[in-house]
Amino acid sequence: MEMTGKRMRCSRCGAQLMVPPNTYTFQCPTCLTVIRVQPNNPLGQVHDSIRQTASRMKDLLYTVSSNTNTSVFSGNGYPYSWASGNSHHSQSVAPSLPFSAHGRKRAVLCGVSYYGQKYRLKGTVNDVKCMRYFLIQHLGFPSDSILVLTEEESDPCLIPTKHNIRMALHWLVQGCQSGDSLVFHYSGHGSQRLDFNMDEVDWYDEMLWPVDHQTAGKISDDDINATIVRPLPQGTKLHAIIDACHSGTILDLPFVCRMNREGYYHWKDHGIQSPIYKGTNGGLAVSISACDDHQVSVDTTALSGDTATGAMTYSFIQAVQNEPGLSYGRLLNVMSKTIHDAKKRQLLNGSIASLAKKLLFSKSSQEPQLSSSQKFDIYSTPFTL
Structure with missing residues (x-):
């Protein structure tokens, strides 16, 4: 048959x-x-059963942790903190941090260059420098409230290793309260791996690459969500600006913007697929990323002359700087147009020697993405940090 x-x-x-x-x-x-x-088929029922069992086991682990005043750790040694927006799940004690928390506006800016590696990136430090200047000069962030991690820093605590990035993310949300505005900007490599806890629509987790990823491992979207999304209290706002390949849902937020056949963005609910709560504790988390989960982003000189930058970081700063008060929907459209126009210019300009590189850039698939912990009207809501 x-x-x-x-x-x-x-x-x-x-x-x-x-x-x-x-x-x-x-x-x-x-x-x-x-x-x-x-x-x-019947395997679907087994799949659902595994999901429910995993959810019950995690609730049990949280309960044990709360009652015994001990931290329950995930397989990578990271505490299962802030695993639910419900108040009965107590927060694990945050690690001792080498930095002090400053200001109602603060940011972590992370640029990973991978010096000495064959996949080295040339524009990530420039991205971080541009973002820092932009936040201070145009958006009023205090300079001592911005934590910068790159391989050019002299302080060992500011090299973008896996441990240091985690510590910086803890610092970002430590003691946050209503009225705070937080920013996490990352420029570096990203990738995917198979999802083993069954909380992803496409069955893949998204990953960021610290400089020591070959020995320490990568940072998963599950870790990032647990660290900087779930603890956000009512009235706190977080924006993640992620310039990396495969970064569309890198914060694992419940709602993802998709464009319909009429060319308008609308929200898709990814939270119903997950047995694990991926929202905040009342605050707002928004992620603006370089591309969809199955796409790649580029490090290029096509946008800023001879200086290498991430296409997403450059187009983001230009859009917000040139059009104050633009909406989230307008921001996505302007960024996308800037990147597409740069691809056209890259093909028309330059020498024959760089033709292969230009063709690679022109054919790369990159559409900026927006996801959020809450639905909102992206065409009427102004973008603010």
């Missing part, structure tokens, strides 16, 4: 698809989005 495929629509572009039988992930031929296919 011949097995027929399953009909479904692409979650991004809405195209009608015929998915082959026994397929669990499928790439839309129209927009190239990777779609997670829910199995229509």
